[in-house]
Amino acid sequence: MTEISLTPETRICVTGGDGFLGRHLVSLLETSGYRDVFVPRIEDYDLKDITDIRRMYDDSGAEVVIHLAAVVGGIGANRENPGRFFYENAIMGLQLIEEARLRGVSKFVALGTICAYPKFTKVPFREEDLWKGYPEETNAPYGLAKKMLLVQSQAYRDQYGFNSIFLLPVNLYGPGDNFNPASSHVIPALIKKCIDAADAGAESITVWGTGKATREFFFVEDAARGILLATELYNDPDPVNLGAGFEISIRDLVGLIVELTGYRGRIEWDSSKPDGQPRRMLDTARARERFGFKATTDFRAGLRKTIEYYRSTLRDRS
Ligand SMILES: NC(=O)c1ccc[n+]([C@@H]2O[C@H](COP(=O)([O-])OP(=O)(O)OC[C@H]3O[C@@H](n4cnc5c(N)ncnc54)[C@H](OP(=O)(O)O)[C@@H]3O)[C@@H](O)[C@H]2O)c1
Secondary structure (H helix, E strand, C coil), X not given: CCCCCCCCCCCEEEECCCCHHHHHHHHHHHHCCCCCEECCCCCCCCCCCHHHHHHHHHHHCCCEEEECCCCCCCHHHHHHCHHHHHHHHHHHXXXXXXXXXXXXXXXXXXXXXXXHCECCCCCCECHHHCCCCCECHHHHHHHHHHHHHHHHHHHHHHHHCCCEEEEEEXXXXXXXXXXXXXXXXXXXXXXXXXXXXXXXXXXXEEEECCCCCEECCEEHHHHHHHHHHHHHHCCCCCCEEECCCCCEEHHHHHHHXXXXXXXXXXXXXXXXXXXXXXXXXXXXXXXHHHHCCCCCCCHHHHHHHHHHHHHHHHHHHC
């Protein structure tokens, strides 16, 4: 297997490059001097369709693919779309990797997710524990579809010498996140609820679950930096966690967002709604050891930027 050294001229294709994480990554690639970054938009290339995938490879001439395109969402969206989240994420990845191999693409970077981990993984989650159980039920179809790309990456490396790496980011947040209540993740959902309730003078907001579950949150600009470092420096079969390496309960998270948004009303917990996975926090040592990545954004500072983004760009339009 030949390992590619990236140069400013390397042709890099970022699927999902117009999404939340994708925009931050594409901007980082450009400021880092990469001059040939191709972003296939869904209206031009539906990546579930093999003919569109072939056309995308023809048009981009990609030497490196960073595959971010996916259908994603919070617990509600996962519960409503288990079939779609399984099929679309699996078929996009499987066909993109197969076609990349057939065309001799030099490197494929596949994005997994923390939702691939077993429901009751020992905390902090270590990559060695990925196969020690079934994922939490509400996000298992999404998590497992993504996990198949790890199997494919390792099998293709063994049989064909194809250089595909697999990264597992934890829950992301930051400016540009999805604030649509039908599909948003917990941080943008809470920010929107608190700010909208404060604007409307509402006496209370309702939050899903008991508040006892814990989560780790990873600032999107840190995630983009981790992915770029792995793209440049990492060429091994082992999956790698990408995260910030801390854990916070949903109850404490709500308290923090209430404080930072200035919402003054009551919090009502709807314990008939699911908590999702009981605890989540990654062991991030491998990313540090193998390609020198460490998250640097302070959580409060990241939350402030996200709140400011919602206030300045979306509040009046929602
Ligand atoms: N957000 C998180 O907390 C998180 C955590 C761990 C891992 N990840 C992974 O990170 C990646 C990026 O997530 P994100 O939060 O940035 O998601 P996102 O904002 O929804 O972006 C996903 C992108 O994929 C595109 N896409 C979806 N289906 C497509 C198709 N059939 N053909 C072409 N493009 C398609 C979307 O286009 P449209 O917008 O036009 O539909 C969108 O631009 C995903 O692989 C996700 O699994 C995310």
